[in-house]
Amino acid sequence: MTQDLNWIEAAVAVARPRVVAALLRRFGSVELAEEAFQDACLKALARWPEQGPPRDPTAWLLAVGRNACIDGVRRAARETSLPEEIAPTEEDEEQARVDAMDDAVYGDDILRLLFICCHRDLPRTQQVALALRVVSGLTVNEIARAFLVSESAMEQRITRAKRTIGQADVRFETPSPLVRTERLTAVSAMIYLIFNEGYAASAREAKRKHCLCAEAIRLGRLLLALFPDEAEVTGLVALMLLQHSRTAARFDGTGGVVLLEDQDRRLWDAAAIAEGTALTDRAFRMRRPGPYQLQAAIAALHGRATTFAQTDWGQIEQLYAVLAEMQPTPVVALNHAVAVSRVRGPQEALARIEPLAEALANYFYYHAVRGHLLERLGRDADARDAYRRSLGLATSAAEATQIRTYIDRLDIKP
Numbered sequence: 001m002t003q004d005l006n007w008i009e010a011a012v013a014v015a016r017p018r019v020v021a022a023l024l025r026r027f028g029s030v031e032l033a034e035e036a037f038q039d040a041c042l043k044a045l046a047r048w049p050e051q052g053p054p055r056d057p058t059a060w061l062l063a064v065g066r067n068a069c070i071d072g073v074r075r076a077a078r079e080t081s082l083p084e085e086i087a088p089t090e091e092d093e094e095q096a097r098v099d100a101m102d103d104a105v106y107g108d109d110i111l112r113l114l115f116i117c118c119h120r121d122l123p124r125t126q127q128v129a130l131a132l133r134v135v136s137g138l139t140v141n142e143i144a145r146a147f148l149v150s151e152s153a154m155e156q157r158i159t160r161a162k163r164t165i166g167q168a169d170v171r172f173e174t175p176s177p178l179v180r181t182e183r184l185t186a187v188s189a190m191i192y193l194i195f196n197e198g199y200a201a202s203a204r205e206a207k208r209k210h211c212l213c214a215e216a217i218r219l220g221r222l223l224l225a226l227f228p229d230e231a232e233v234t235g236l237v238a239l240m241l242l243q244h245s246r247t248a249a250r251f252d253g254t255g256g257v258v259l260l261e262d263q264d265r266r267l268w269d270a271a272a273i274a275e276g277t278a279l280t281d282r283a284f285r286m287r288r289p290g291p292y293q294l295q296a297a298i299a300a301l302h303g304r305a306t307t308f309a310q311t312d313w314g315q316i317e318q319l320y321a322v323l324a325e326m327q328p329t330p331v332v333a334l335n336h337a338v339a340v341s342r343v344r345g346p347q348e349a350l351a352r353i354e355p356l357a358e359a360l361a362n363y364f365y366y367h368a369v370r371g372h373l374l375e376r377l378g379r380d381a382d383a384r385d386a387y388r389r390s391l392g393l394a395t396s397a398a399e400a401t402q403i404r405t406y407i408d409r410l411d412i413k414p
Helices: 001-026 030-051 059-078 090-103 109-117 123-135 140-147 152-168 175-197 205-226 231-244 270-285 291-304 314-326 331-346 346-356 363-375 380-392 398-413
Strands: none
Touching: 001 030, 001 059, 001 109, 001 205, 030 059, 030 123, 030 152, 090 291, 109 152, 109 175, 109 205, 123 140, 123 152, 123 175, 140 152, 140 175, 140 331, 175 205, 175 231, 205 231, 231 270, 231 291, 270 291, 291 314, 314 331, 331 363, 346 363, 363 380, 363 398, 380 398
């Protein structure tokens, strides 16, 4: 039964974006589409373990979800006749509509859904949060972690976004070129957050969440096909490919995290590194630098180094300096400090991160980095305190195990 349920969870995760998008195109309501999909998932949980998987899980969920939508509309109308525009169509007519949409230049339901979620009436944070919830099906808690906010605050953010979309009566149609360009930044951010949720998964969750990385890369490629001359979209796809290339080396046999300096680089995906590096070079030739391109260039430098010792930290530090000016966030400043520690030593790096203490007080990696810098400076007692603070903020067993290793290392020092 457990195996069946695990398979169902994976099938639902893959199907969700396409099914919700198709239901929204057909019925025009985000709330109705989401509720219908959840209803279809409950029916799948009740039937699939006993009856076995359907031939096409996505089509099955769509059919059941469509019936749930029709039932919902009928209930809302108090059993009155369905309006003509949402009445069930003949099979050949429905197929003709699908074929016409698939043959269109902008013929991807999921990408349409992304642009709807990134509607101009929504603040940027609500746009991305809504897309993560509706398109990828991430839990509110997962999205809250990505934004470093509380779960209740994120729940309110998503609820307000859905209400705004509903009140705006947004049509499920292809946005104009101008509107697509306006929303491109938000769509790119949403795709990258989907990727990060899959990439940040622990070894135990990796198989279940691997589809998020694959889906994000697929959406990124689709976006790049639509905007081939956008340097930042090119950089985004390059960044995801370069980060994903290290997946096989990121965990040991027990599920523990393997840091970049200790990874077996023979396990890295050479093809993904080559493609990501080529895309990075192509993006920089456009001479319109942006945050994704800079991060991709940093990842490409790691990818080019055959050993950790050969890493060009000087270039990486310079790229982070530009990124910090372009995107002055506490997390970027923290990453810049790590590069500084490799070039100019831990003392200067520590001085750079101390002002970030309040902003990153609840951020696991801040305290882990601080502990590492203090340890390099020989301040073992302070390092131990920082590691313990980090341990209390760990969100996975792998993170906790990693920090306990550092604490144990300090405890056995003479």
